[in-house]
Amino acid sequence: MSEKSENPARHAVSTAPAAEHALATAPAAEAAEPAVEAAAVPAPARARARREPMFPDGPAPDPAGSHHERRIRSFQPRRSRVTTGQGEALRRLWPVWGLDIDGLSRIDLGELFGDPKLPVVLEIGFGMGEATAAMAAADPGTGILACDVHTPGQGNLLALAERNGLENVRVANGDAIILLREMLAPDSLAGLRVYFPDPWPKKRHHKRRLIQPEFLALAATRLAPGALLHCATDWEPYAEQMLEVLTASPDFENTQADGGFAPRPDFRPLTRFEGQGLEKGHAVRDLLFRRRG
Numbered sequence: 001m002s003e004k005s006e007n008p009a010r011h012a013v014s015t016a017p018a019a020e021h022a023l024a025t026a027p028a029a030e031a032a033e034p035a036v037e038a039a040a041v042p043a044p045a046r047a048r049a050r051r052e053p054m055f056p057d058g059p060a061p062d063p064a065g066s067h068h069e070r071r072i073r074s075f076q077p078r079r080s081r082v083t084t085g086q087g088e089a090l091r092r093l094w095p096v097w098g099l100d101i102d103g104l105s106r107i108d109l110g111e112l113f114g115d116p117k118l119p120v121v122l123e124i125g126f127g128m129g130e131a132t133a134a135m136a137a138a139d140p141g142t143g144i145l146a147c148d149v150h151t152p153g154q155g156n157l158l159a160l161a162e163r164n165g166l167e168n169v170r171v172a173n174g175d176a177i178i179l180l181r182e183m184l185a186p187d188s189l190a191g192l193r194v195y196f197p198d199p200w201p202k203k204r205h206h207k208r209r210l211i212q213p214e215f216l217a218l219a220a221t222r223l224a225p226g227a228l229l230h231c232a233t234d235w236e237p238y239a240e241q242m243l244e245v246l247t248a249s250p251d252f253e254n255t256q257a258d259g260g261f262a263p264r265p266d267f268r269p270l271t272r273f274e275g276q277g278l279e280k281g282h283a284v285r286d287l288l289f290r291r292r293g
């Protein structure tokens with residue numbers, strides 16, 4: 001990914017409202033990466049005033065604001081720790097390759113990626129983005145719209161994309177539900193990836209899990225017929241829930257003839273959270289479903 005003077009993300013959005021659905025809202029397990037306090041990021045020329053954003057041209061703290069407030073979120077706001085390199089990438093590359101999910105505009109994916117024919121997949125919850133960057137490098141013919149609320153991860157992915165010359169990654173900041181519901185056109189996605197979503201193990205938190213019937217109904221409208229929905233988790237009860245709700249969904253069909261989990265596909269690299277789960281002895285489950293149509 002190279003730095004350009006114009007931000008395709010700024011031009012790829014129109015003000016046409018796209019609201020069609022309603023859904024509840026995000027935890028983000030802390031990514032274990034060496035980080036320094038935000039204060040270690042090179043200071044701007046003058047000290048920041050109270051409430052002044054750390055990255056004035058970077059990801060907005062709450063892009064959708066109160067006009068799209070959702071009561072139940074699948075992520076939890078975290079105090080962000082940003083390394084020097086991540087901060088530098090955010091300052092320099094966010095205005096070029098970043099996109100705030102404000103829920104106010106519709107995205108033209110062709111314009112966003114500079115190629116109207118490029119198939120685009122949405123990845124929800126890329127964490128630190130290593131797997132995203134690896135998949136983008138392995139498949140330059142597919143655009144990846146990578147969405148998360150985790151500021152250090154956004155900086156990390158931008159830096160990885162630039163370092164590896166990836167032209168096919170865009171980074172979206174905010175709640176994926178609002179992105180799907182308000183900003184993406186029907187049938188516009190060639191695929192959806194949800195790798196190791198927050199498991200929300202406590203019963204009272206299960207309502208925060210992302211993979212639920214309402215989410216699937218919304219996602220199905222944004223996926224093109226035949227598009228692949230790929231989920232993976234190391235949390236067995238969540239894996240069972242995913243299989244149950246996906247199997248029950250009228251919008252998706254299992255790619256596995258036996259109706260069960262899929263073997264891990266070669267194209268999915270090991271993710272950071274997956275590595276942590278494997279170290280704890282967890283079994284990893286992949287689910288590969290296709291949008292009917």
Ligand SMILES: C[S@@+](CC[C@H](N)C(=O)[O-])C[C@H]1O[C@@H](n2cnc3c(N)ncnc32)[C@H](O)[C@@H]1O
Binds near residue numbers: 025149
């Ligand atoms: C457990 S982490 C997994 C990260 C990465 N996929 C991996 O396997 O290493 C889940 C990520 O999903 C993000 N997330 C959860 N709900 C989200 C939502 N509604 N919109 C955007 N990101 C979300 C969290 O911020 C967190 O970074």
